[in-house]
Structure formats: C-alpha cells, structure tokens
Amino acid sequence: MALQHAQDYLRNAMMPHIWCPGCGHGIILGAILRAISKAGLDQDKTVIVSGIGCSSRASGYMDFDTLHTTHGRALAFATGVKMAKPELNVIVIMGDGDCSAIGGNHFIHACRRNIDLTAVVFNNSIYGMTSGQYSPLTPRGKFATTAPYGTIEREFDLCDLAIAAGASYVGRGTTFHAQLLTDLIVKGIANKGFSLIEGISQCPTYYGRKNKMGGPIDMMKWQQEHSVNAVAATKMTPEQLDGKFKIGELHNSPAPEYIAEYDKIIAARRA
Amino acid sequence: MAVERSARLMQGNEACVEGAIAAGCRFYAGYPITPSTEIAELMAASLPCVGGRFIQMEDEIASMAAIIGASLTGTKSMTATSGPGFSLKQENIGYAALTEVPCVIVNVQRSGPSTGLPTSPAQGDVMQSRWGTHGDHPIIVLSPSSVSETYRLTFESFNLAEKYRNPVILLMDEVVGHMRERVDLHSLSMSVVDRVKPTNKREDYLPYDAAPDGVSPMANFGDGYRCHVTGLIHNKKGYPTSKAEEVDFLIRRLHNKIDHNLDDVLKYEEYMVDDADIIVLAFGSVARSAHNAVRRARQNGVKAGLFRPITIWPFPEAAVTALAQKAKHIIVPEMNLGQLRLEVERVAGSRCQVSGINSIIGELIAPDQILRRIMEV
Numbered sequence: 285m286a287l288q289h290a291q292d293y294l295r296n297a298m299m300p301h302i303w304c305p306g307c308g309h310g311i312i313l314g315a316i317l318r319a320i321s322k323a324g325l326d327q328d329k330t331v332i333v334s335g336i337g338c339s340s341r342a343s344g345y346m347d348f349d350t351l352h353t354t355h356g357r358a359l360a361f362a363t364g365v366k367m368a369k370p371e372l373n374v375i376v377i378m379g380d381g382d383c384s385a386i387g388g389n390h391f392i393h394a395c396r397r398n399i400d401l402t403a404v405v406f407n408n409s410i411y412g413m414t415s416g417q418y419s420p421l422t423p424r425g426k427f428a429t430t431a432p433y434g435t436i437e438r439e440f441d442l443c444d445l446a447i448a449a450g451a452s453y454v455g456r457g458t459t460f461h462a463q464l465l466t467d468l469i470v471k472g473i474a475n476k477g478f479s480l481i482e483g484i485s486q487c488p489t490y491y492g493r494k495n496k497m498g499g500p501i502d503m504m505k506w507q508q509e510h511s512v513n514a515v516a517a518t519k520m521t522p523e524q525l526d527g528k529f530k531i532g533e534l535h536n537s538p539a540p541e542y543i544a545e546y547d548k549i550i551a552a553r554r555a
Numbered sequence: 556m557a558v559e560r561s562a563r564l565m566q567g568n569e570a571c572v573e574g575a576i577a578a579g580c581r582f583y584a585g586y587p588i589t590p591s592t593e594i595a596e597l598m599a600a601s602l603p604c605v606g607g608r609f610i611q612m613e614d615e616i617a618s619m620a621a622i623i624g625a626s627l628t629g630t631k632s633m634t635a636t637s638g639p640g641f642s643l644k645q646e647n648i649g650y651a652a653l654t655e656v657p658c659v660i661v662n663v664q665r666s667g668p669s670t671g672l673p674t675s676p677a678q679g680d681v682m683q684s685r686w687g688t689h690g691d692h693p694i695i696v697l698s699p700s701s702v703s704e705t706y707r708l709t710f711e712s713f714n715l716a717e718k719y720r721n722p723v724i725l726l727m728d729e730v731v732g733h734m735r736e737r738v739d740l741h742s743l744s745m746s747v748v749d750r751v752k753p754t755n756k757r758e759d760y761l762p763y764d765a766a767p768d769g770v771s772p773m774a775n776f777g778d779g780y781r782c783h784v785t786g787l788i789h790n791k792k793g794y795p796t797s798k799a800e801e802v803d804f805l806i807r808r809l810h811n812k813i814d815h816n817l818d819d820v821l822k823y824e825e826y827m828v829d830d831a832d833i834i835v836l837a838f839g840s841v842a843r844s845a846h847n848a849v850r851r852a853r854q855n856g857v858k859a860g861l862f863r864p865i866t867i868w869p870f871p872e873a874a875v876t877a878l879a880q881k882a883k884h885i886i887v888p889e890m891n892l893g894q895l896r897l898e899v900e901r902v903a904g905s906r907c908q909v910s911g912i913n914s915i916i917g918e919l920i921a922p923d924q925i926l927r928r929i930m931e932v
C-alpha cells in the first residue's frame with residue numbers, strides 16, 4: 285500500500301538530521317521517498333543500503349530496513365541482500381566519492397552484472413563529510429581543500445561510465461529539477477536490472493564556498509542554467525553544449541537481469 | 556558433487572564445503588586465491604543444487620560485504636580466502652562484529668607477508684585473525700587439524716556465528732586444506748543452530764537489546780521490523796549514539812557475550828598431559844606432527860604431552876594456565892615466528908618455561924624437529 289506523503293516514510297526518532305542548512309541532500313532524499321510512494325513499493329519489503337558520507341546518512345532517516353555500510357561498499361552489501369532475497373526491492377544511496385572513488389570497482393561491476401538494484405548517487409562534486417576534498421566527479425580546475433591550486437584531474441561523467449559498464453537504465457536530475465529526479469527514480473525502480481540515477485546536489489558549506497558559487501539558491505540556479513534536457517541536447521551543437529550537462533533519461537536498454545539468469549541455473553540443476 | 560553423502564576420500568577444502576552446506580549455508584561470495592580456491596569452485600557447483608546462490612565478486616572486500624548483506628536477510632553465508640585476501644576483508648569483518656551479523660570467514664593460510672610463497676603452508680595469520688580489524692571487537696577463531704575436523708568445525712562455525720551473532724573465522728592452513736583423508740559424513744551428523752528471531756511486535760522490538768552479556772534476537776530484512784543497521788556505535792534501537800553509557804554498554808556487551816560463555820566456545824584436545832613435564836602446544840597441521848613426536852617421546856620414556864587448541868581465539872587461557880602450573884616446559888611449534896607463543900608466554904607467566912619451534916620457509920614442521928626439542932629440554 286503506497287502512502288501519500290514522503291514524511292510518512294521518515295524516522296522521526298532520528299531527527300534532527302545532520303545536514304547543513306541549504307544542503308541539497310534532503311531534496312534528493314525527498315525525491316527518493318516520493319518515488320517509493322509513486323512506485324507503490326511495500327514498505328516492509330524495501331531495503332535501503334548506503335555507504336559512508338553526508339549523503340549516506342539518508343538511510344538512517346528512512347523507515348525501512350536500512351543498512352548503513354562501510355565507505356564505498358554499499359553496492360557490494362546490496363548485492364548480497366538482493367541475491368539472498370530477490371523479492372526485496374533494494375535501493376542504494378551513495379555519495380560521489382563513495383560511489384566513484386573508493387567504490388568505483390563495485391560500481392562498474394554492479395553495472396556489468398545488471399543486477400536489479402536502483403542506485404541513487406548524491407553528486408555534490410566534493411567530499412562533504414570529510415570537509416571538502418576533491419572527488420573523481422569534481423570538475424577539472426575546481427577548488428577543494430586538497431586542490432588548493434585547482435584540481436588537475438579530469439572528472440568522470442558517472443552516467444557515461446554506467447552506460448559503458450552495462451547499466452540498463454541511466455538518468456540524471458538535479459535538486460533544482462526535483463520532480464524530474466522523482467520520475468527518474470520511479471523508472472529506475474521499475475527497470476528490472478541495474479539502474480543509476482545521478483542527482484546533482486549542492487554542498488554550499490564546502491564546494492560552494494571553495495568555488496565562490498554563492499549560497500544554496502545561487503548553486504541551484506547554476507544547476508538550472510547549466511543543465512540541458514537530454515532530448516533538446518540531441519539538436520544542439522557541441523559549442524552550444526560546452527560547459528553544460530545533460531539531464532533526463534540518458535539510457536534505457538533492458539538486458540537480462542543477473543539473478544533471473546542465476547535462477548535458470550538453479551532450476552536446471554534441481555529439475 | 557557436494558550434495559551426496561557417503562564415506563569417501565576428500566580434501567580439507569572439500570570437507571569445508573560439505574560442512575558449510577550441511578550447516579545450512581545458502582550464500583557464498585568470494586574471490587579466487589590459492590590455497591582456498593577449491594572452496595569457491597565447489598561452492599559454485601554445489602549451491603545451486605540446494606537452491607542457494609554463489610557469486611564471484613570483484614574482490615575480497617566486496618565478498619565480505621556481500622555475505623553480510625545476505626546474512627541480514629536470514630540466509631547463512633560464507634566466504635573463503637587466503638593471506639592477501641584475508642587482509643582485504645578486515646574492515647568489513649569489524650563491521651560484522653559491531654553490527655552482530657552472523658557469518659563465516661574461512662582463511663586457508665599461506666605464507667606471507669604480501670604475496671609471500673603463494674602455494675606454501677604457513678600459520679602467519681594467528682594475530683591478524685584476532686586483531687586484524689581496527690578497534691576492540693570480539694571474534695571466534697577455530698582451527699582444524701584434519702579433514703573430518705574441517706567438516707565439523709565448519710559446521711560448528713555456522714552454529715557459533717548464529718548463536719552469538721558474531722563473525723566466526725575458520726583458520727585453516729594449506730596442509731589441511733589440500734590434504735586428502737577418508738571421511739564418513741554419516742558418522743559426522745551434527746545438529747543445526749539457527750539465530751533466534753524476535754516474536755514481539757515491530758514497535759516493541761529493539762534489535763540490540765540484551766543483558767550485559769547477552770545476544771538479542773535478530774529480525775531478517777523483509778520481515779517487517781524495519782531495522783537500522785549501522786557501523787556507527789548504536790543504542791539498543793540500532794540508532795547512532797555517542798552517549799558514554801550507551802557506547803560503553805555496547806562494546807562491553809559484545810565482548811561479554813563471548814567471554815562469559817567460554818565453556819561453550821572453547822574447544823581443545825589434550826593427549827597425555829596429566830603427568831607431563833613437557834607440553835607441546837600446537838594447532839592446525841603442526842599438531843599432527845606434534846602428536847607423533849609426543850607419542851615417540853613417551854616411547855623413549857619422556858613424560859611429554861600435547862595440548863591442541865581448537866579454539867584459537869578466545870585463547871583457552873584457563874586450561875593453559877593449569878598446564879603451566881604442572882609442567883616444566885611448554886614448547887610451541889608453529890609456522891610463523893612465534894605468534895601463538897606470545898599468547899602462551901602471557902598466560903604461563905613465570906609458572907614454567909616456554910619456547911618455540913618456528914618455521915617460515917613454507918614447509919610443515921616435521922615430527923623429528925619437535926621430538927628433538929622434547930629430548931633437549
């Protein structure tokens with residue numbers, strides 16, 4: 285039975301949350317809860333798995349079976365949960381560093397296996413929890429406490445990475461486009477296979493301050509101005525797309541799901 | 556195939572798989588590494604036949620994570636590895652200890668450090684199995700000396716993991732893992748222990764509520780209890796806390812639940828120790844050589860005895876103290892530079908002499924080496 289309000293899925297006993305005023309993570313949490321409601325998931329049959337970081341604290345605030353794991357390993361824990369009990373809906377919450385640095389290997393292999401998990405990455409382009417170091421998703425040239433002269437590393441495009449690695453559903457939204465984010469998560473949940481939803485989030489405390497982006501509202505305006513709908517982008521020239529990022533559904537290509545394939549082996553062995 | 560049950564010649568690694576499946580293991584995640592690889596291969600073949608699932612993960616960190624996730628759904632789970640892979644698992648072993656998730660980790664020890672001598676036996680992970688992960692944490696470590704004992708101790712590892720909601724490490728070595736012996740599985744029938752599940756309503760259930768040395772019932776994910784599991788220090792509800800009394804209660808309870816049940820957890824074997832002046836204290840494959848040496852020493856009229864810890868951690872302190880009071884000398888042969896000897900010295904104190912026979916060249920310590928030392932002291 286789907287509940288009406290996202291708030292009904294929150295654990296009040298865990299409040300107040302740890303997030304700074306203006307942090308984008310709460311908006312993504314709201315989008316996930318609305319998506320769960322819209323998708324009609326059974327609250328008692330849904331497991332939320334997260335790593336370590338400001339973003340990964342979200343699992344504790346959600347009234348489901350929740351698993352707050354070790355840094356970078358959320359997808360590996362989630363793989364065990366899903367394989368042992370495939371009837372559970374498993375949603376995985378990770379930060380950009382959590383998912384793409386320390387957890388990068390687990391990420392590409394979860395994509396490759398196309399195991400039925402829905403991953404939502406809270407991408408604030410920075411390590412928030414440890415006070416502002418650069419991550420593999422920090423754009424080149426941006427500043428961080430460990431990139432005091434600007435980072436010289438090239439950033440990943442997480443969605444491109446997921447598509448290349450074999451994820452069957454990929455989309456990107458932002459905290460400015462929260463409704464879009466909700467819709468993408470609903471579709472990700474519906475996809476029988478590995479889904480990645482990247483949510484661009486703002487960390488005014490570290491990324492915003494280090495890069496002189498203003499307050500949270502300015503940072504969300506930046507998201508609005510620098511994003512291009514994926515469909516519109518197909519009609520734009522490379523020059524027009526320079527400095528912009530695509531949002532919306534980026535990839536939807538159903539493929540055999542890992543556990544369904546495994547269960548064919550079980551069926552054959554036990555026949 | 557692992558599902559048939561009869562007397563036959565089998566390898567230690569094979570007996571481990573048989574014991575695991577008999578104990579109810581239905582999920583395995585691992586990454587190949589010599590000399591434990593046969594365990595993964597046999598699990599891959601056997602698990603689908605009993606409706607279980609196997610996965611070869613991208614590394615050992617992921618394997619350890621996956622078995623914890625699987626166990627949280629109520630599925631008995633295991634991983635196996637050796638040397639370098641065991642090092643990689645450590646962070647998540649600590650996670651399982653703090654969150655009290657039952658699981659079994661098999662480490663078929665090989666020579667180290669680093670890649671070491673990949674195919675040679677060693678016992679260099681005695682201390683890592685106790686202290687490998689950061690922070691004070693409880694752990695149970697069992698070590699088999701034969702193929703049939705590998706079967707029994709694997710089974711027992713699952714039972715202890717379920718009973719105490721704790722990771723259990725089966726510390727094998729290359730000799731035991733690859734040795735072949737005739738085993739009659741029918742004669743080894745054991746009873747299965749399952750974790751206790753809550754019977755109260757969701758509102759009344761506290762996943763970490765137990766007496767100061769107790770174990771709380773454990774709800775499965777998907778059973779409607781909506782639990783929070785975190786590697787942060789947590790209160791009885793499972794929610795993060797930094798309140799001094801709650802932190803203290805949890806960490807002490809985790810230790811007490813094992814330390815107050817030593818009668819149940821500690822297993823060891825004694826051979827001719829009653830009147831012995833010289834005790835050989837050995838575990839794993841080395842205990843086989845020690846047994847032979849003690850028997851021959853007795854034939855030569857020397858009062859020697861063997862103490863074989865089967866539970867390595869917690870260390871059988873009381874039993875060794877009692878021996879140290881009676882004996883003149885304890886010899887500790889081991890395939891490392893004296894890791895278990897450190898513990899024996901600590902326990903024996905000034906009660907008797909302690910010395911080691913240590914081999915790090917990737918060869919099993921021979922009975923003759925031990926016999927020679929017995930005759931010397």
Ligand SMILES: Cc1ncc(C[n+]2csc(CCOP(=O)(O)OP(=O)(O)O)c2C)c(N)n1
Nearest residue numbers: 336337338339355379380381382411412413
């Ligand atoms: C093994 C390990 N290494 C490092 C850390 C420290 N650490 C905690 S969170 C974090 C990064 C968090 O950044 P991100 O994943 O981007 O999430 P955010 O906090 O920005 O939401 C790091 C490096 C850790 N907890 N564990």
Ligand code: SF4
Nearest residue numbers: 303304307338412487
């Ligand atoms: S540090 Fe950044 S990411 Fe973390 S809560 Fe504060 S604003 Fe959010």
